[in-house]
Amino acid sequence: MKNFEYAQPRTEQEAVALLADQSKHSVVLAGGTDLISLMKRSVITPDRVVNIAEISGLQRIQRDEHGSIWVGAAVSLQSFLESSYTTELAAAQQIIQGIASLQLQAQGTVVGELLRRPMCWYFRSGHGLLAQQGRMVVEGDNRYHAILGNRRSAKFVNPSRLAPALIAAGAFVRIIKPGNDERFLELESLYQTPDQDGQTENVLTQGELVTHVMIPAQRDRxxxxxxxxxxxxxxxxxxxxxxxxxxxxxxxxxxxxxxxxxxxxxxxxxxxxxxxxxxxxxxxxxxxxxxxxxxxxxxxxxxxxxxxxxxxxxxxxxxxxxxxECGGLECQPPLEQDHHSGPLMV
Amino acid sequence: MSQPTKGFSRRAFLRGSGVAAAASSVTSTQSASAAIVPVPIIAGETQVSLTVNGQKKTVTVEPRTTLLDTLRYQLNLTGAKPVSSDGSSGASTVLVDGKPVMASTTLTVAVSGKSISTCEGLKDGDIPKAFVSNDAQQCGFCTPGFVVAVKAFLNQHPDATEEQIRAGLNGNICRCGTYANVLQAVIALVKGNQNG
CATH class of the missing domain: 3.30.390.50 (CO dehydrogenase flavoprotein, C-terminal domain)
Structure with missing residues (x-):
């Protein structure tokens, strides 16, 4: 892994100040389940790593007066799952339960899961998101690649497992940058399809930090x-x-x-x-x-x-x-007891 | 760039959050910035203090040094294994403040001041005994990761069902395929009968 500068801010403001330096390629570290392995493979070679895991304001899950749930960027998948809040978010609960690795649940964060980098093997081997304007994917092994939105260069798939569930729940993200600038985006608008080298799969610009994902009250939805x-x-x-x-x-x-x-x-x-x-x-x-x-x-x-x-x-x-119905293995019809009996068994 | 239109309240959220505290301190005293201690930026070697298996340790690391490398090459705790660089094997599982994390994808500087438990710290507990009694290892390379994962899992689910055990230990891979015996070991632990 290429060495880098490391800082551990205590507040959001400190974090964005550390991320703001345009002369440095800075990245945000929370759980590290994805980022560290990308750095080990030199797919990402940042000059500075800003660890937001110790920002106390981002470690909380809160409900505001409208019943919306604000999940801070340092909240782990496990903390979110164990909070009482997910009981009203069936889809999100099912997804996190499906990320059935204790380690990923404990170490990975909710916001980090939303911002994982694509698993496309051409990207992870250092060929970039577009992998020669899509040629490598088209001509190579594309069994896990896109079937929709793939007409231009980008053929990778967005890797987030939680994003569809939270988008279906109407979630927003809060994004900040230096100067007390904050903006709110519908979660689906956080993502984009890159068309040129250098663009990424999300709309965040250098120095921006996603601090929270907010999920409106679902009531009887x-x-x-x-x-x-x-x-x-x-x-x-x-x-x-x-x-x-x-x-x-x-x-x-x-x-x-x-x-x-x-x-x-x-x-x-x-x-x-x-x-x-x-x-x-x-x-x-x-x-x-x-x-x-x-x-x-x-x-x-x-x-x-x-x-x-x-x-x-x-x-x-x-x-x-x-x-x-739930379908799949979880609710198969009861096995017919005499399925294998009859002439064959005689 | 849309503002949330319905159902969000910044006011309620900001109350008690770090944002409000920082904003008010800046506006209340003009000299507030002078009192703020800048965040140290660590470049190159630095000293990090950790509690490892109950003992205070101080190590010298670079920002890029993973917890796994620190444990294995500086503290001589070679239980946690470097199997997958991305943590997908679970072989480097350790507990950080009681939570199961992959030491291979954790930076040492990020766990400064925290309490680390490795499989060496669990050696006198019931879990290794249950693994031995149930023959839950073949080549043994995945075993330390499994032992720590089982510890974390049972802390959360002391009365786990077989199905929960299977799902809960999904993050640990065994190339020998000795899952059946690991499962038996954990079932024995749940039943409080480590001899199976």
Missing amino acids: LSAAYEIRHGEGPDQPLVSAAVGIQAERGIVREATVVLGQVAPIPWMAVEAARNLVGQPLNEQTATTAGIEAVAGALPLSGNEYKIQLTQVAVKRAVLRAAGL
């Missing part, structure tokens, strides 16, 4: 997430979907459908969500939402399978939100 994974290990899911649904007497009044691991940004399946409105929640409408979510998909040579998986993820997320 339904939500669920569904990730399709190789197995139960800590690997990245192949695809995921998260939904937030406001229903009245069984009819959808408003819906948000967000896909993960399929595009360079958490993908808003706008059409699928809009067409759910006015519909009852059942297997048929859930299936339709899944089909509509991938209507514009353009698979690469090795990832066509993701289309089917995404349809299934959306369908199961919708049904899970409605409390109708």
